[in-house]
Amino acid sequence: MMTATANTLQNAASEYAIRTTRLNLWYGTFQALFDVDLNIKNGMITSLIGPSGCGKSTFLRSVNRINERLDYVRIEGTIDVMDKNIYDPDVELVQVRKQIGMVFQRPNPLPISIRDNILFGHKLHGKGKNTSRTDQEEIVESSLKQVLLWNNVKDRLNQKGTELSLEEQQKLCIARLLPVKPSVLLMDEPCSALDPKGTAAVEELIWELRGEYTILIVTHNMAQARRASEACIFMLMGRVVEHQATEDLFVIPEKKETADYIEGRYG
DSSP: OOOTTOBOOOOOOOSEEEEEEEEEEEETTEEEEEEEEEEEETTOEEEEEOSTTSSHHHHHHHHTTOGGGSTTEEEEEEEEETTEETTSTTBOHHHHHHHEEEEOSSOOOOSSBHHHHHHHHHHHTTOGGGSOHHHHHHHHHHHHHHTTOHHHHTTOTTSBGGGSOHHHHHHHHHHHHGGGOOSEEEEESTTTTSOHHHHHHHHHHHHHHBTTBEEEEEOSOHHHHHHHOSEEEEEETTEEEEEEEHHHHHHSOSSHHHHHHHTTSOO
16 A cells, blocks of 8 residues: 655656666466566657567556556556656655656547646646646646647637547647656557548657657657657567667568567568
8 A cells, every 4th residue: 555655756867767677567367567677868868669469568557557556457667767666655646647648549638628628637637726826837838848839829718628639638638747747658559540631740759758758659650760769669578679779670670570560571
């Protein structure tokens, strides 16, 4: 049980934003992850690629503890985020969700105004009641500018977020995370519901956010991984096969399995 006096995850500068050690995960009797050891650098965009069912999304959802909502999931090993194991008993789930934002395949804005979508997390984490209207408006403007959406919506902030285009909805979902100042952004196929124009816009946004946030993206689109990430992890059957700089992994992969996958021999 999480304690009321749980320590928060630390924002201190670290070479690695995410470190996993001998991470194993089971869905009932089925093992989905095998001894995953990864060091994901702070402030970088890292993509996770591999065939369907290889463990990419399972890994991603372990990093913000979504998987533990399923009572048949069992996890062994450690996941350190900013040098703190997020599965330690003194870590509250609300702190994990504050520190580690999640963007899903299909945009999921709340059916409330654009303004209230942006302020939702800020209020949820107990800051809203002490924030003046002026400060709230500054938070809204700053967050929307960060996701390159401000100019499009500044004159219609009272419009429901669900009435925006899919591209704008996905940007809004990212903007909604920013007021609580996460260190890590997890993105699970963030462009899968978008057309090519929307995909290009979200990829541009991801690139703009690099450095300020550590971004981990799951994608089936290898061209996207190559365009929009600085490091790349190839997974196969629940195991990490290779983790390199993106260009190196695509041009001079170290493992035959990686070469076979990126050349389309399977997956």
